[in-house]
Amino acid sequence: MNSDNQTTACCASPGLSLSERIGRDLPRRYRNEQRFQRLGLAAIIIALSFLVFLFGSIISSGYSAFRQTYVQLTVTFDKEAFTSENLAAADYAGMVKGSLRTMFPAVKGRNDLKNLYKIVSPSASFALLEMVTRNTKLIGTTQTVWVLADDDVDMLIKGQLSGEGDESNRRLKDNQLAWIDQLKEQGKIETRFNTTFFTSGDSREPEQAGIWGAVMGSFYSLLITLLLSFPIGVMAAIYLEEFAPDNVWTNIIEVNINNLAAVPSIIFGLLGLAIFINFFGMPRSTPVVGGLVLTLMTLPVIIIASRASLKSVPPSIREAALGVGASQMQTVVHHVLPLALPGMLTGTIIGMARALGDTAPLLMIGMIAFIVDIPGGFTDPATALPVQIFLWADSPERAFTEKTSAAIIVLLAFLIFMNASAVILRKKFEIKW
Amino acid sequence: MNVRSIFLASALTMTMISTGTAMAARDSISIVGSSTVYPFATVVAEQFGKASNFKTPKIESTGTGGGFKLFCGGVGVNFPDISNASRAIKDSEKETCAKNGVTDIIELKIGYDGIAVANTKTAPQMKLTRKEIFLALAKDVPDPANDGKLIPNPYKTWKEINPELPDTAIEVLGPPPTSGTRDAFTEMVLVAGAEEFDFIKKMAKEDKDGFKKLSETVREDGAYIEAGENDNLIVQKLQANPKALGIFGFSFLDQNADAVQGSLIEGEAPTFENISAGKYAVSRPLFIYIKKAHIGVIPGIKEFITEFSSEKAWGDEGYLADKGMIPMPAEERKKYADDVANLKTM
Numbered sequence: 001m002n003s004d005n006q007t008t009a010c011c012a013s014p015g016l017s018l019s020e021r022i023g024r025d026l027p028r029r030y031r032n033e034q035r036f037q038r039l040g041l042a043a044i045i046i047a048l049s050f051l052v053f054l055f056g057s058i059i060s061s062g063y064s065a066f067r068q069t070y071v072q073l074t075v076t077f078d079k080e081a082f083t084s085e086n087l088a089a090a091d092y093a094g095m096v097k098g099s100l101r102t103m104f105p106a107v108k109g110r111n112d113l114k115n116l117y118k119i120v121s122p123s124a125s126f127a128l129l130e131m132v133t134r135n136t137k138l139i140g141t142t143q144t145v146w147v148l149a150d151d152d153v154d155m156l157i158k159g160q161l162s163g164e165g166d167e168s169n170r171r172l173k174d175n176q177l178a179w180i181d182q183l184k185e186q187g188k189i190e191t192r193f194n195t196t197f198f199t200s201g202d203s204r205e206p207e208q209a210g211i212w213g214a215v216m217g218s219f220y221s222l223l224i225t226l227l228l229s230f231p232i233g234v235m236a237a238i239y240l241e242e243f244a245p246d247n248v249w250t251n252i253i254e255v256n257i258n259n260l261a262a263v264p265s266i267i268f269g270l271l272g273l274a275i276f277i278n279f280f281g282m283p284r285s286t287p288v289v290g291g292l293v294l295t296l297m298t299l300p301v302i303i304i305a306s307r308a309s310l311k312s313v314p315p316s317i318r319e320a321a322l323g324v325g326a327s328q329m330q331t332v333v334h335h336v337l338p339l340a341l342p343g344m345l346t347g348t349i350i351g352m353a354r355a356l357g358d359t360a361p362l363l364m365i366g367m368i369a370f371i372v373d374i375p376g377g378f379t380d381p382a383t384a385l386p387v388q389i390f391l392w393a394d395s396p397e398r399a400f401t402e403k404t405s406a407a408i409i410v411l412l413a414f415l416i417f418m419n420a421s422a423v424i425l426r427k428k429f430e431i432k433w
Numbered sequence: 434m435n436v437r438s439i440f441l442a443s444a445l446t447m448t449m450i451s452t453g454t455a456m457a458a459r460d461s462i463s464i465v466g467s468s469t470v471y472p473f474a475t476v477v478a479e480q481f482g483k484a485s486n487f488k489t490p491k492i493e494s495t496g497t498g499g500g501f502k503l504f505c506g507g508v509g510v511n512f513p514d515i516s517n518a519s520r521a522i523k524d525s526e527k528e529t530c531a532k533n534g535v536t537d538i539i540e541l542k543i544g545y546d547g548i549a550v551a552n553t554k555t556a557p558q559m560k561l562t563r564k565e566i567f568l569a570l571a572k573d574v575p576d577p578a579n580d581g582k583l584i585p586n587p588y589k590t591w592k593e594i595n596p597e598l599p600d601t602a603i604e605v606l607g608p609p610p611t612s613g614t615r616d617a618f619t620e621m622v623l624v625a626g627a628e629e630f631d632f633i634k635k636m637a638k639e640d641k642d643g644f645k646k647l648s649e650t651v652r653e654d655g656a657y658i659e660a661g662e663n664d665n666l667i668v669q670k671l672q673a674n675p676k677a678l679g680i681f682g683f684s685f686l687d688q689n690a691d692a693v694q695g696s697l698i699e700g701e702a703p704t705f706e707n708i709s710a711g712k713y714a715v716s717r718p719l720f721i722y723i724k725k726a727h728i729g730v731i732p733g734i735k736e737f738i739t740e741f742s743s744e745k746a747w748g749d750e751g752y753l754a755d756k757g758m759i760p761m762p763a764e765e766r767k768k769y770a771d772d773v774a775n776l777k778t779m
Contacts, residue, residue, distance in 0.1 A: 114750075122752075126483055162691065169554070169690045204476045204756070281511055283459070285491060366465075370475040372482050372489035373461075381461065381491040391494075394663055396472060396688040396757065401665070 058412070062405025068194035068207060069149040069157045071120050071183065073099040075128060079140040087132055092125035096147070103188075104179060115176050119183075121148035123208045148196070149189065151206040151399035153180060157191060161398065171398075197406065201372045202388065206399030209392070211407050213374045217287055217367070217382030218356060220375060224291025225298055225355050230348050232295075233302030237344070240303075241310040242332050261300035268297045269361030277365060284366035285381045293361045298351040305347020309340040342429035349422040353415050359386040385411045459510040462490035462733055466500025466517030468662070469546055469613055469682060470719050473758045474517050474741075480752065481740045487733035492517075497613050504722065505530035514727040514734055518720045519546065519613045527779075537725035537778040541738060542769050544747055545759040547683035547708040547716040548618050549695040550605075556675040557599065559591075559696035563714060566698075567626025568594045569603045570657050572650040581632045586652045606660040606667045607680035614664075617717045618680055622698075624648045625714070668693055683708065683716075684757025708759040716759065725778055735776075742770040 016024070073096065081090045100116050101107070107116050124147035131145065132138055152171045155161035163170070163177045172180075183189040201213030244250045272293035276282045282289050313336050321331040362368060368387050375382035383391070389411065392404040464474060471494040482489025495503065497518045504516035505526060512535075522540070530538065550566065552559060568574050569588060576584040591598035608615040627648035628634045637644040651657045660667045664681040668689050671679045678696065683703060686695050695703035699714050707713040721741065728734045740746060747753050749760050760766065 165691060171688075171691070204472065204479050277511075283511070284463070285493065366493050368493060370471070370478065370492040370494075372479055381463075393665065394468075396664070396682075396684045398688055 055412075058405050058408050062402055062407075062409050064158045064160070065197060065402040065406035066194050067158075067191040068196065069154040069189060069191050070146040071149045071153075072188040072190075073120070073124070073145050073147055074102070074142060075099045075145050076142045077128075077132065077139050082132075082139050087136070088129055090129075090132075092128040093122075095128060096120060096124045104182075107175075107179075112175060115173055116179065118150055119153055119176060119179060121150050121205060121207045123148055123205060146190075146192075148207045151397060153189075154207055155399050156180065157189065158402075160402070197403070201374045202370060202383070202391070203372060204370075204395075204397075206395075206397050206403055209400070209403055211385065211388055211410055213371060214383050214385045214388035214407075215410075216375050217290070217371075217387075218384040220287035220378050220382060221290035221294055221384060222352060222356060224288060224378065225294040226348070226352060228291070228295040229298045229302055229351070233299050233348070234306050234344055236299075237303050237306030237310060238332060238337070241307050242336065243328070257300050257303050261304055264360070265297050265358050266360040266364065268293050269364030271296065272361065273364045283379055283381075285369050285371070285383075286379050287375065287382050288378045289365045290362055290367050290382070290384065291378070293365060294355040294358070297358065297361060298355050301351035301354065302344070302348050305350070306340070306344040309343025309347065310336065312343065313339045339431060342425055342431075346422045346426045349418050349425070353418040353422075356384075356418070357386055357411065357415060359384070359390055362387055385414070460732060461488035462515065462731055462737055463513040464490050464492040464515040464517060464721075465495045465503045465513045466493075466515075466721075467497040467519040467613055467719070468494045469497075469519040470517035470543070470721065472684060473543065473719070473753050473756060474721065476752060476756050477737070477741050477746055480746070481733075481737050485733065485736060485740075487736065490515075490733075490737060496611075501526045501529075501722075504724070505533055505535050507533045508535055508724065508726045510731070512724075514724050514731050515737075516722045518722060519617065519717060521718070521720060522722060522779075535724060535726070539723040539725055539738075539773065539776060540779050541721045541723065541742065541773050542761065542765070543719050543721055543741060543758070544753065544761055545708055545716045546719055547686075547703050547713055547759060548614060548621070548680060549683055549686040549703040550622075550678055550680055550698065550715075551671065551686055551693045551695045551703075552678050553671045553675050554692060554694050558694050559598070559678065560700070561598075561696050561698055563622050563626035563698065564629045565591075565594050565598070565626070566622050567629075567648070570605060570651050571623060571627065571647070572652045573647055575630050575633070583647070586654070586656075589656075601676045603656040604658065604674070604677040605656065605680065606658045606670055606677055608662060608664075609659040612662055614680070614682055618715070619649050619651075621715045621717065623651075682757075683759065687757040705754075705759060709762070719758070725776060728776065738773050742766075742773050 075095050076098070077095070081095065083090075097113075097117055100120070101113070104116060107113055127147050128145065131143075149157070152161060153176075156163060156172055156177075157180075161171060163172060167174050180189065196208060197210045199212050200208060200210030203209040240250060240253065272289060276289045276292055277284055317335050317339065318331050321335045322328075326334065359368075362384055367383050368390065369381065369383060370391070371381050371383050373380070385407065389404055389407045392400045392407060462478075464478070471492060475492050478490040478492055481487065493500075493513075497520060500513075500516040500518065501522065504513050506512045522538070527538075530536070550559070550561065568586075569591065572586060573583045574586050574588070576582040588594050588603060590600055590602055592600040607618065627644075628637060633644065633647065636647070658677075660670060660679070664685045667679040667681050668685060671677055671693050679693070686693060686703060687705075701707045701713045703713050703715070708716045721738075723734065723738055743751075744766075745751050747758070747760055747766060749763075751760065754760055761769070
């Protein structure tokens with residue numbers, strides 16, 4: 001009776017019965033429902049099209065970096081060139097130049113010869129040194145060797161540098177273009193899979209630049225981050241969730257942890273600079289400091305994820321364990337933690353993926369640097385993958401554009417791998433209560 | 434679960450880190466400083482690392498000022514050995530250095546860098562003077578109708594400044610104030626352009642602050658667009674917008690000579706020859722500063738600067754010239770090479 005009064009009071013059309021009113025409103029509600037769903041779908045389509053555009057532009061400008069142009073030379077390792085014990089002392093650059101001169105005997109004059117030598121990468125002489133060091137029997141023989149082409153030649157072969165227009169405006173001159181055509185006809189120039197890109201460190205010559213140094217730098221930093229932030233984060237979460245009394249202090253700590261998770265990462269870099277480098281005197285630009293700074297950044301994320309996954313374990317599990325006489329610690333270690341671990345791991349992987357992609361904190365601790373040697377430990381100077389991308393993006397040489405995109409592809413591949421494994425872990429071990 | 438192994442792992446990391454900190458010696462050269470010198474210093478470092486038995490030096494791009502701050506922090510393995518600079522060291526920086534015990538500094542001038550004002554090849558080449566660039570970019574300019582008075586910049590097109598210039602809107606893409614290129618551009622173009630007005634020149638003597646504000650403040654009405662530190666981005670934007678001009682270093686002009694052209698400034702084009710001969714007005718010297726106290730302590734410093742000052746690096750035909758650095762004249766190279774060979778301090 002009471003509800004009857006209310007319905008008549010509330011609605012503007014008292015003459016209709018309840019079912020009539022529902023029937024009248026129904027089409028409108030269906031329309032609203034459809035509109036709402038379409039909006040959601042549109043949001044997804046917009047997001048996906050941005051993603052496709054991003055991937056498309058990166059992949060289309062980066063895939064060519066996975067191939068590299070090589071030039072075939074016929075090099076004579078003259079016995080007379082190797083006079084001293086030290087193999088490095090021989091004039092390998094001279095051998096490269098000599099081989100080019102024999103291939104193009106018609107080229108005379110200082111400027112023309114200089115242009116001719118520019119067809120192969122300056123790294124060619126180091127490639128020869130490496131060959132001879134590996135096999136000293138080569139001395140006194142003549143070998144055919146494939147060496148890296150110069151980056152301008154590489155760009156031309158890949159069609160990213162035009163050979164048209166006024167000669168003075170071109171990186172490659174008319175005679176160089178003619179020689180390259182001649183090499184092409186003889187089959188002495190070809191593109192191959194670019195192993196250099198995956199095995200060498202940074203270089204100022206685009207054809208020799210690789211990401212392995214940066215990958216190792218990221219690896220060492222992330223190893224430290226993982227080894228520190230996972231145990232500390234999980235312990236902190238367990239204590240706060242299972243043991244800590246609920247008082248003002250724990251509330252303050254909780255607020256602070258949530259706050260830290262939202263602090264911009266550059267601030268952790270400043271903190272790292274002040275504490276680890278200036279106060280503790282740790283060496284600049286090393287994975288140790290990088291790893292510690294990234295640990296500070298990742299810890300709040302891991303603590304929050306771990307607490308959430310501990311919370312999702314139902315109290316009945318704890319009560320049952322306590323009921324059969326387990327101590328508080330046994331309850332946690334034997335029963336709660338194993339059930340919560342998949343969620344904790346997922347949180348950790350997502351935190352690590354964020355750490356892998358972050359550049360800002362590394363800016364302050366000197367990891368934005370030109371480092372050629374591949375780091376072999378935690379205290380060797382190193383950079384990280386995103387830093388390498390940042391550095392290449394700012395290089396004047398045209399060929400670095402494709403290297404930048406290729407490095408982004410590699411970084412994205414790592415991130416997709418990490419995030420996918422987080423999803424798979426969750427799906428596999430997820431327990432529905 | 435493996436809680437025990439987790440504890441073990443963390444204990445292991447702790448020890449690893451503490452042993453890491455204990456490591457005091459450093460066996461590779463540490464270089465900091467200017468992002469303009471960075472592309473050149475890195476080439477030398479790479480050559481040096483490959484051709485010698487020393488490790489490849491580590492080079493951080495911190496900006497000239499940031500570099501000196503680190504360099505002048507003190508003597509010891511925790512402080513850099515060499516600082517790159519796109520200007521000479523300031524007296525205030527020398528004082529900071531001296532305060533921290535860095536007294537013996539070797540100055541090595543390595544060459545020149547030019548700053549180009551460029552547009553895309555599809556548009557006609559511009560012929561500008563520094564005065565015209567000042568009028569186009571300053572926030573306040575002299576009133577043409579009322580001598581000696583300043584008005585907010587009224588110029589919308591190049592033609593309004595000089596009838597011989599094209600009738601296109603003023604649109605200049607340039608570096609932000611944090612950049613060394615911007616500092617150099619302000620000093621060599623805007624300040625020099627402002628000084629061509631007699632009353633402003635007088636002001637430079639009488640009212641230093643007012644002059645600084647007038648000559649260094651760039652207009653904020655959209656005609657000057659701060660395009661970030663990335664010069665490649667400016668080059669790309671110029672190709673997309675034929676009306677725009679861009680400001681960037683010579684090495685980017687050199688690498689993109691098929692897409693963009695440098696404007697003539699005071700009748701001279703930004704070419705290799707003109708900058709080297711000192712004809713092109715907008716060029717600046719580049720330096721590296723070496724801490725003498727570190728020579729002999731950190732292996733390879735002497736050999737590194739010898740490589741830097743060798744003809745095959747900084748000569749007319751050297752590999753630095755290939756990368757877009759403008760070599761010094763031969764006598765100047767000889768003077769600096771001698772200074773370095775004798776480790777002559779400032």
